[in-house]
Amino acid sequence: MCEYKYSISETAWCPGCGNFEIIAALQSALEQLGRKPHEVLLAAGIGQAAKTPQYLNANGFCGLHGRSLPPAAAAKIVNKALTVIVDTGDGDSYGEGGNHFLHNIRRNVDITHFVHNNQIYALTKGQASPTTDQKMVTEVQPEGSMHEPLNPVLLAVSLGAGFVARAFSGDREQLITIMKEAINYKGYALVDILQPCVTFNKINTFQWYNKRVYKLADDYNASDKLAAMEKAMEWSDRIPTGILYRQDKPSFHDKLDFLRTGAPLIDRPIDLDRIKSYMSDFK
Template identity: 50%
Template sequence: MDESLEVKGEGSTRRLFDLGGVDVAWCPGCGNFSILKALKMALAELDLKPERLVIVSGIGQAAKTPHYLRCNFFNGLHGRALPAATAIKAVNPELTVIAESGDGCMYGEGGNHLIHAIRRNPDITCIVHDNMVYGLTRGQASPTSLRGFKTPAQAAGVFHEPLNPLALAVALNVSFAARAFAGDIEETKEIFKRAISHRGFALVDVFQPCVTYNRVNTYQWFREHTYYLEDSYDPSDRVEAFKKALETDKLPLGVFYVNRKPTFEENLSLYRKSLEPLHRRKVNMDVIGELIDATRRG
């Protein structure tokens, strides 16, 4: 399946973010293909350059996404994409930084990091492929699996409440929260563009059907159980955003909440006098020596 995006430039066609000739290790029909395509489209339409983009992921099928993009990327430990992404953005605020992984990685092993990333508000985008199952480890229930969902490891069915990432994010007063559906590439692309353009922490939960290990939450299931927020919806209304996030009969899609506030980088004392990235600054070895000595003294 060719998921490249051709972008017409001056007299030539450029494949901005496509590696080309790479074997993709996803099952045919996997929702990850659509997310990858929507992301390539969004990045190209935002006129971003591969060399100015860093995608950070953890472990899992979704975490393989940056392997299929022409850009800088960092593959970290399971659940640990957000700390690395926060550090990269802090060291060089000029970069566009995207943290990307699946629901197990971001909401399970990485749930604590998600909470504190929302609190810190780094200027990064967090894209979560939410298929309600662990795909790489062959079909265990994930934090977002619905009640009653049966797997070989949960033969009697999941009996606890699924995590509601958008309700959690809005409750923590996140800077940007949205939900997309991989079955609608065009709308997913538009949501990605808004999230990446937003200044602050932007969470995008993407419903992504797993065609191998989740035969319940299929493309058809999502089409029947989702709807798009109305054009008149006001994403600045936190109370209404929380109400929408709690809906379960039909699951809303779109941008739930936008709350512009100072970013983690803007709050750092390092950037109060100068916005020059740290990697361009002259290293003061005397200061570093003092810090090392202070650490040794305890």
């Protein structure tokens, strides 16, 4: 029998890119959890981060820019046996995909969302993204980004996401730990991963983050929503990393008996005669 193993193929990322640590951490997390490549779906939209499903050899789905969450949620709904991970960028997740991000939290489908947050549109060569720091100068924002950045972790906590974490791609060990917790969480889990872009973001560099990131204390209470919101708002000389908020709540599947119990939908027989009789009503 052929035993499929994970491997990372040659990438088009720049030397020193924060994405290398994220894909390596993802491979380790999946291996440590014993999830085999054929049991995992990696879904993404478009972008540098969104190439991850092309580089790590699990099942992959690369959709349209901003549209990574809907196909991922659909895949999980029809095949609950699959481990579904969205691995994509900040522009893809919070900009073009912002609407999906909000409503996906409400639906609470059991998928994991790893956002490579480099605070820039890297694939299209460095325009401001929703998380770009205000006043950061780019080639198309020569006077600096006008807008206040979106705070994805604060937004997710306030909207009721059950698992919200922030990680740093410069700390692989912590990233693997958080990734495993997120994948095991039953429901939608967001991990916003601070990912330096060595080519188009000369402000939020590895050195910049290394000076600021710190781990949440061991006695931090991740079930305290107000504390989580306070920690989520910390973005200055100190930036906390770890699981900011965690609460068990019914997932999409838990709320629908026919999905919660029984075989995954794709394994159930299709009654074509019944479908034909429904269709005939529309003639």
